[in-house]
Each structure stands twice: as C-alpha cells, then as structure tokens.
Amino acid sequence: xxxxxxxxxxxxxxxxxxxxxxxxxxxxxxxxxxxxxxxxxxxxxxxxxxxxxxxxxxxxxxxxxxxxxxxxxxxxxxxxxxxxxxxxxxxxxxxxxxxxxxxxxxxxxxxxxxxxxxxxxxxxxxxxxxxxxxxxxxxxxxxxxxxxxxxxxxxxxxxxxxxxxxxxxxxxxxxxxxxxxxxxxxxxxxxxxxxxxxxxxxxxxxxxxxxxxxxxxxxxxxxxxxxxxxxxxx
Numbered sequence: 001x002x003x004x005x006x007x008x009x010x011x012x013x014x015x016x017x018x019x020x021x022x023x024x025x026x027x028x029x030x031x032x033x034x035x036x037x038x039x040x041x042x043x044x045x046x047x048x049x050x051x052x053x054x055x056x057x058x059x060x061x062x063x064x065x066x067x068x069x070x071x072x073x074x075x076x077x078x079x080x081x082x083x084x085x086x087x088x089x090x091x092x093x094x095x096x097x098x099x100x101x102x103x104x105x106x107x108x109x110x111x112x113x114x115x116x117x118x119x120x121x122x123x124x125x126x127x128x129x130x131x132x133x134x135x136x137x138x139x140x141x142x143x144x145x146x147x148x149x150x151x152x153x154x155x156x157x158x159x160x161x162x163x164x165x166x167x168x169x170x171x172x173x174x175x176x177x178x179x180x181x182x183x184x185x186x187x188x189x190x191x192x193x194x195x196x197x198x199x200x201x202x203x204x205x206x207x208x209x210x211x212x213x214x215x216x217x218x219x220x221x222x223x224x225x226x227x228x229x230x231x232x233x234x
Contacts (some may be wrong), residue, residue, distance in 0.1 A: 010034050010035055010036070011035050011036070011055075011056035011057050011122070011126050012035070012036045012038075012053070012054060012055045012056050012057075013030055013035050013036065013037050013038070013055060013056065013057045013058070013059060013122070014037075014038050014039075014040060014046065014049060014050055014055045014057070014058045014059070014083070015027055015030070015037055015038070015039050015040070015058075015059045016039075016040045016041075016043075016046040016058060016059065016060045016061055016064065016069065016072060017039070017041070017059070017061045017088065018041045018042060018061065018063070018064050018065055019061075020041075023039055023041065025115065026059065026115070026118065027039055029115045029118065029119060030059075030119070030122065033119055033122070033123075035122070038053070038055075041064075041065070042064055042065040042066040043064045043065065043066035043067035043068060043069070043071055043072050044066040044067070045066075046058075046060070046064070046072045047072055047075045047076065050072075050076050050079075050081055050083070051079060051081065055081075055083040056083055056084065056126065057083055057084045057085070057086065057122060057125055057126070058072075058076065058083050058084070058085045058086070059086050059088065059118075059122070060072060060073060060085055060086065060087050060088065060105070061087075061088045062087060062088065062089050062090070062096050062100070063090075069087060069088075069100070070099060070100065070103055073085055073087070073100065073103050073104055073105060074103060074104075076104075077103070077104045084106045084107075084125040084126075085100075085104065085105045085106055085107075086105070086106065086107050086108065086109060086121055086122065086125060087100040087105045087107070087108045087109070088108070088109055088110075088111055088113075089108050089109070089110055089111065090110070090111055097110070097187050098187050101187055101188055106125055107121055107124070107125060109121055124175050124178060127175070136148035136149075138170070138173040138174065140173050140176045140231065140233050140234075141220075141233035141234035142154055142155040142156075142234050143173065143212070143220070143233075143234065145166070145169060145170060145173050147166065147170050150163060150166050152166065152169065152212070154212055154234075159211055159212055160211075161208075161211060161212075162207075164189070164204060165204060165207060165208055165211070167189050168185065168189065168201075168204045168205070168208060169208060169212075169231075171185060171188055171189075172221065172229070172230065172231035173231060176230075176231045176232070176233055177230055177231070177232070177233075178230055179224045179227050179228050179229065179230040180228050180229060180230065181227060181228040182201045182202070182228055182229075184228070185201045185228070185229075186200065186201055201229075205221055205223075205229060208221060209221055214234075217234070218232075220232050220233075220234050
C-alpha cells in the first residue's frame with residue numbers, strides 16, 4: 001500500500017536506524033511526505049549529525065551499533081538539543097518504551113509497524129512543535145489546561161483536578177482525536193511497569209468524566225472499544 005502524503009508541516013528529520021532495508025523504506029516514505037531527511041546508521045554518527053544541524057524530529061531506533069538509542073537520546077538532551085524524538089522499539093520490550101519516555105522521548109512506535117502509522121505519528125509530533133515553541137497552556141474547544149500551573153477550566157469555569165488527572169488529560173489535549181491505548185497512557189505516566197495496570201487508567205478516565213463532562217452532552221473522552229480512548233473537542 002502506498003504511504004499517505006499529507007499537507008502537514010514540513011520538517012527536517014534525522015532517521016537513526018541500522019537495518020538498511022527498513023531505513024530505506026522509512027527515509028523514502030518521509031521524503032514522499034515532503035520532509036527533508038538525513039540518515040544515520042549508528043549511535044556515534046547520530047549524535048554527531050544531530051549536533052551539526054537543526055532537526056525538528058529524530059526517528060530513533062533503540063538497538064544501534066556503537067551505543068544504543070537511549071545513549072543517543074541522553075546525549076541529545078544533555079546537549080540541550082530541541083528536536084522531538086520518536087523511538088522505535090521491539091513489540092515485546094515494554095521496559096524499553098517506558099525507559100524511552102522517561103528519558104525524554106516524545107513518542108514511541110513498536111516494530112513491526114506500518115509506514116502509514118509512522119507518518120501519522122510524525123505528523124502528530126510536527127503539530128506539537130518543539131518544546132521551545134510550545135505553550136504550557138492547551139486549548140481544545142472550551143477546554144483550557146495550564147499544565148504548568150495545574151489549572152483546568154471548561155467554558156471559563158474552574159474545575160479542580162488531581163495532579164494525576166491533569167497528567168492524563170494533558171496527554172489527550174496534546175493530540176485531540178488521536179486514540180491512545182491503555183498501555184500507552186500507563187507508560188507515559190507511571191515510571192515502572194509494576195506500578196500500574198490498565199484498570200488504573202479506567203479509574204482515572206471515569207473520574208475525569210465525572211468532573212469535566214456536561215450532563216446534557218456526550219462524554220468528551222470517547223471509548224474506542226478494544227483499542228483505547230480519545231478526546232473529542234466539545
């Protein structure tokens with residue numbers, strides 16, 4: 001199936017992947033989507049390349065020659081470099097996904113993946129911009145979340161939320177309309193695998209619905225049966 005090409009923001013992207021065939025497919029798909037793409041095949045060259053040119057996004061594999069993707073991510077962040085980072089992880093390695101997110105990755109994609117999903121994740125990260133470009137205040141319809149001040153309003157009315165409820169809502173409001181699985185929500189919020197199970201997410205979703213939904217309207221957090229949840233603009 002041909003990769004989807006959209007009118008999303010054009011970005012400078014560094015693809016760090018040592019498997020030649022996969023790297024070639026990813027680079028071509030991103031170039032067809034009108035992005036400017038550079039490829040690096042190992043950890044040291046990835047860090048050097050990232051330091052010599054501005055990139056909006058790094059697509060970063062975990063398993064690399066030289067040193068792994070976590071070390072690449074650590075060095076990029078330690079150097080104060082601003083790009084978004086999308087990590088590529090093995091499907092079975094939940095610990096890798098958690099470690100990547102906690103180390104400063106912005107999203108992850110598990111292998112094997114469809115190129116259409118990769119492009120969708122890239123487009124979503126492009127809409128977020130870099131951390132320097134972002135405001136801590138998010139608006140979706142009549143919802144307003146100031147993550148830094150931990151303040152939430154709907155229609156101008158202040159609604160008190162717990163810190164954890166704000167973290168869950170912040171995930172949805174960064175990418176309204178995108179469906180997040182229970183596992184992904186868990187991995188973005190709880191640091192260690194044994195600290196959560198997916199039932200915890202269900203409890204927080206239920207609590208958020210009670211606090212932020214209007215009695216005369218459908219819930220703004222929609223359940224996608226068998227997949228997860230997404231936020232619809234009121």
